[in-house]
Amino acid sequence: MVDLSTNCGGIRSPNPFWLASAPPANSGPQIQRAFDHGWGGAVWKTLGTPIQNVSSRFGGVDYRGLKNIGFNNIELITDRPLESNFREIYETKKKYPKHAVIVSLMVETREQWQDIIKRAIDAGADGLELNFGCPHGMCERGMGSAVGQEPKVNQEITSWAVEYSTVPVLVKLTPNVANIVPHGLAAQRGGAHGVSLINTIKSIIGVDIDRFVPQPFVAGRSTNGGYCGAAVRPIALHMVAALAREPEFRIPISGIGGVTNWRDAVEFMLLGASSVQVCTEVMLRGYRIVEDMIEGLTDYMRDKGFSKLDDMIGKAVPNFTEWGELDLNFETVAKIDANACIGCHLCVVACDDGAHQCIHPAKDSRVPVVDEAECVGCNLCQIVCPVPGCITMAPVDNGFAPATWNDHVHDGKPLRPKKAAH
Amino acid sequence: MAKLDPNRSECAFTDFKAPYDRDQAVMEANRCLYCHDAPCVTACPTSIEIPEFIRKISTGNVRGAARTIFDANIHGMSCARVCPVEVLCVGACVHNLQHVPPIQIGKLQRYATDIAYAQRWQFFEAGAATGTSVGLVGAGPASLACAHELRRLGHACTIYEKRAVPGGLDTTGVAPYKMRADQSLDEVEWIMGIGGIELRTGVEVGSRPSWAELQAQHDALFLGFGLGVDTPLSIPGEELAGVWGAVEFIERLKLGKVAVSTVRNAVVVGGGNTAIDAVRELLGLGARTVTMLYRGTEAKMSGYGHEWEAALVEGARALWQALPVAVLGRDRVEGLRCLRVDDDKRPVQGTEFELEADLVLVAIGQAKLGELVAGLPGVGVERGRILVDGEGRTGNAKIWAGGDCTNGGMEVVNASAEGKRAARSIHAALKGGEKGTQGHG
Numbered sequence: 001m002v003d004l005s006t007n008c009g010g011i012r013s014p015n016p017f018w019l020a021s022a023p024p025a026n027s028g029p030q031i032q033r034a035f036d037h038g039w040g041g042a043v044w045k046t047l048g049t050p051i052q053n054v055s056s057r058f059g060g061v062d063y064r065g066l067k068n069i070g071f072n073n074i075e076l077i078t079d080r081p082l083e084s085n086f087r088e089i090y091e092t093k094k095k096y097p098k099h100a101v102i103v104s105l106m107v108e109t110r111e112q113w114q115d116i117i118k119r120a121i122d123a124g125a126d127g128l129e130l131n132f133g134c135p136h137g138m139c140e141r142g143m144g145s146a147v148g149q150e151p152k153v154n155q156e157i158t159s160w161a162v163e164y165s166t167v168p169v170l171v172k173l174t175p176n177v178a179n180i181v182p183h184g185l186a187a188q189r190g191g192a193h194g195v196s197l198i199n200t201i202k203s204i205i206g207v208d209i210d211r212f213v214p215q216p217f218v219a220g221r222s223t224n225g226g227y228c229g230a231a232v233r234p235i236a237l238h239m240v241a242a243l244a245r246e247p248e249f250r251i252p253i254s255g256i257g258g259v260t261n262w263r264d265a266v267e268f269m270l271l272g273a274s275s276v277q278v279c280t281e282v283m284l285r286g287y288r289i290v291e292d293m294i295e296g297l298t299d300y301m302r303d304k305g306f307s308k309l310d311d312m313i314g315k316a317v318p319n320f321t322e323w324g325e326l327d328l329n330f331e332t333v334a335k336i337d338a339n340a341c342i343g344c345h346l347c348v349v350a351c352d353d354g355a356h357q358c359i360h361p362a363k364d365s366r367v368p369v370v371d372e373a374e375c376v377g378c379n380l381c382q383i384v385c386p387v388p389g390c391i392t393m394a395p396v397d398n399g400f401a402p403a404t405w406n407d408h409v410h411d412g413k414p415l416r417p418k419k420a421a422h
Numbered sequence: 423m424a425k426l427d428p429n430r431s432e433c434a435f436t437d438f439k440a441p442y443d444r445d446q447a448v449m450e451a452n453r454c455l456y457c458h459d460a461p462c463v464t465a466c467p468t469s470i471e472i473p474e475f476i477r478k479i480s481t482g483n484v485r486g487a488a489r490t491i492f493d494a495n496i497h498g499m500s501c502a503r504v505c506p507v508e509v510l511c512v513g514a515c516v517h518n519l520q521h522v523p524p525i526q527i528g529k530l531q532r533y534a535t536d537i538a539y540a541q542r543w544q545f546f547e548a549g550a551a552t553g554t555s556v557g558l559v560g561a562g563p564a565s566l567a568c569a570h571e572l573r574r575l576g577h578a579c580t581i582y583e584k585r586a587v588p589g590g591l592d593t594t595g596v597a598p599y600k601m602r603a604d605q606s607l608d609e610v611e612w613i614m615g616i617g618g619i620e621l622r623t624g625v626e627v628g629s630r631p632s633w634a635e636l637q638a639q640h641d642a643l644f645l646g647f648g649l650g651v652d653t654p655l656s657i658p659g660e661e662l663a664g665v666w667g668a669v670e671f672i673e674r675l676k677l678g679k680v681a682v683s684t685v686r687n688a689v690v691v692g693g694g695n696t697a698i699d700a701v702r703e704l705l706g707l708g709a710r711t712v713t714m715l716y717r718g719t720e721a722k723m724s725g726y727g728h729e730w731e732a733a734l735v736e737g738a739r740a741l742w743q744a745l746p747v748a749v750l751g752r753d754r755v756e757g758l759r760c761l762r763v764d765d766d767k768r769p770v771q772g773t774e775f776e777l778e779a780d781l782v783l784v785a786i787g788q789a790k791l792g793e794l795v796a797g798l799p800g801v802g803v804e805r806g807r808i809l810v811d812g813e814g815r816t817g818n819a820k821i822w823a824g825g826d827c828t829n830g831g832m833e834v835v836n837a838s839a840e841g842k843r844a845a846r847s848i849h850a851a852l853k854g855g856e857k858g859t860q861g862h863g
Binding site (some may be wrong): 064065342343344345346347349361368386387 | 448449451452453456457458459461476480516520552587825
């Protein structure tokens with residue numbers, strides 16, 4: 001039996017799949033529909049002093065026919081009256097008592113924070129999320145990422161919120177910093193019960209090359225927006241993992257950034273996330289994607305023998321380390337499965353032009369030949385190969401004991417001879 | 423250029439493969455893996471850089487895609503329509519090995535080349551004049567490809583054509599559901615757009631002008647006159663009305679009119695691609711039943727399997743391992759007397775049967791025209807085909823040849839490739855010849 005019930009910093013939900021604070025979580029009717037589809041929680045689109053938005057607001061990055069592998073927006077926080085939002089929060093919680101409703105907040109002064117926190121909790125919020133991450137528009141007004149980029153300000157505002165709140169407080173972090181760790185620690189020092197990351201990345205999503213205007217197009221001009229979607233997942237995974245492996249950092253993480261399916265969610269959880277938040281994929285495909293996420297996660301856990309989320313959360317963190325701790329004597333070479341190979345020679349050109357010139361066309365076959373004496377095991381060929389499983393990276397027993405760079409420098413452990421470095 | 427009858431029979435046909443619009447083309451282009459040393463390129467007689475042009479379609483660089491195609495094959499427009507891609511580029515697509523539908527290379531090529539024609543993009547300029555002149559005999563794909571390449575290299579060209587219309591079988595023989603004659607003439611005009619190609623139609627080379635006159639007028643000759651008339655069955659009754667050579671009949675339906683709608687039982691004799699084309703054309707024109715009569719088995723027919731499959735879908739019938747021995751009828755054909763043949767294609771006595779037929783098309787081959795060159799010293803002929811080496815050189819140092827008259831009857835793409843290859847060889851020879859143009863060409 002697999003139990004998906006989630007506890008992220010004291011916020012409980014039937015599963016770890018939460019809508020992120022964004023357009024899909026803009027209103028009560030939307031969030032209630034999402035819960036009907038199976039979402040475990042929702043972070044209400046950020047409340048603050050309602051703003052005026054622009055047209056248009058979104059942009060997508062397409063790649064080789066795949067639409068929107070990356071996405072951005074220049075939409076701001078809620079533009080709806082606070083009264084409507086609070087009323088709908090109340091109605092939603094009444095109807096869905098077991099689902100998590102976390103209310104995202106962004107205001108300026110201490111008094112404003114005190115007031116809006118009280119109103120959110122009175123409406124029934126299970127938790128709060130402090131939006132210290134928005135990289136466009138709001139930061140120009142001294143909020144959002146302008147707060148998240150300053151650990152002292154972050155800590156101070158967090159401590160106000162924790163003081164005024166009777167429910168758990170998450171701090172949403174911006175990735176627009178050189179190193180995420182001090183910012184997570186600042187939230188922790190401020191008393192936060194958890195952090196959520198990443199918010200969006202400062203970006204220009206594209207340029208209209210006919211009108212000479214960046215996108216999205218707003219009356220002949222544009223501005224930087226927040227980058228998100230599948231393409232940002234590697235950045236998000238790194239930042240989540242960087243906090244998860246920091247010994248001083250001890251509060252839970254809600255992972256955000258390019259989660260599109262159950263596999264992505266598993267990756268975040270293995271690197272330390274207790275819940276995941278999704279926006280872009282819902283904007284592109286709708287709430288219905290959660291069905292596959294729940295099934296896929298459940299089956300994965302069953303296959304791996306995990307009965308509860310805690311069995312898997314952070315399981316890959318110990319294996320994330322510094323470069324200097326990697327075994328330099330670990331050696332692999334590419335092996336091509338001749339039966340699976342379709343003869344496209346993408347590995348040949350990739351190795352020739354982009355790697356170490358060790359995969360060569362065969363004389364009387366379309367199956368290329370790996371010069372194993374030269375192959376450095378970089379795995380570019382495996383990555384470009386269109387046939388799953390055709391190219392594998394086979395470990396080579398070179399007789400050298402494991403040795404990291406640090407081992408080598410400090411203890412003089414011998415390193416294997418370099419390959420293809422003539 | 424000659425005017426075509428707008429009501430000719432072939433106009434009853436529409437494209438058997440719908441063209442791509444932009445969205446379809448880009449979507450298909452994005453499926454291409456962009457193979458390196460791609461098998462599809464190897465499979466193309468003109469070695470079009472297929473992954474490159476497909477990538478250009480995917481990025482919206484359609485002009486570049488068309489340039490890539492035409493640079494390799496000036497017949498890119500017609501080849502996109504008439505090439506048997508199933509056995510060439512598409513058949514070689516690596517997706518086949520993964521049991522994934524192969525990339526529709528022909529349709530993508532058509533997309534790019536159709537836009538190039540519609541936009542009247544011109545990609546090529548004639549090279550600086552070399553002062554040399556080449557005479558080309560026959561205005562089919564081989565000569566046109568040769569002439570175009572020679573013009574890019576700066577040589578003057580004159581094409582001599584027996585018919586009133588140029589384009590060879592592209593104009594007179596291509597199945598109309600692939601390409602109509604007017605589209606072929608558009609292509610000829612497009613190719614001649616490079617300038618400096620003089621086209622003389624209605625000219626019977628060998629008599630007027632004579633080979634000697636032609637040799638005197640030009641520094642080099644290219645022979646690309648294709649094949650001759652349909653091979654007859656040589657059986658009693660063949661002279662009856664309603665019995666046609668298939669190539670002749672197809673030419674008539676391409677350029678003029680044929681009456682087929684009243685035909686009840688058409689029989690096409692043969693098992694090659696011309697026979698299959700004829701079957702499909704008769705069905706398309708309304709013949710009630712069309713039967714292919716072939717002395718071999720279905721497995722041994724020389725026509726392409728994918729074409730025969732299409733014919734079957736359209737309602738074709740077949741009689742395998744049978745041979746006509748007499749055409750029956752009084753004033754016109756009424757039937758065929760046939761014999762069964764065994765697995766070695768030998769007639770089996772006592773197996774005679776009669777087949778009703780009010781139209782019979784004979785598609786068992788075309789005459790080789792090797793004897794045409796009897797007056798040209800050094801030009802070797804074997805079983806009617808002109809002998810050439812890999813560069814299209816005949817045994818006469820000033821004469822090259824290519825296309826059906828050398829290969830015995832292959833595809834447009836082969837003829838185009840051979841013509842271009844010969845042009846390169848002619849250029850190399852002329853540069854080093856009497857009117858050497860080193861420093862100019």
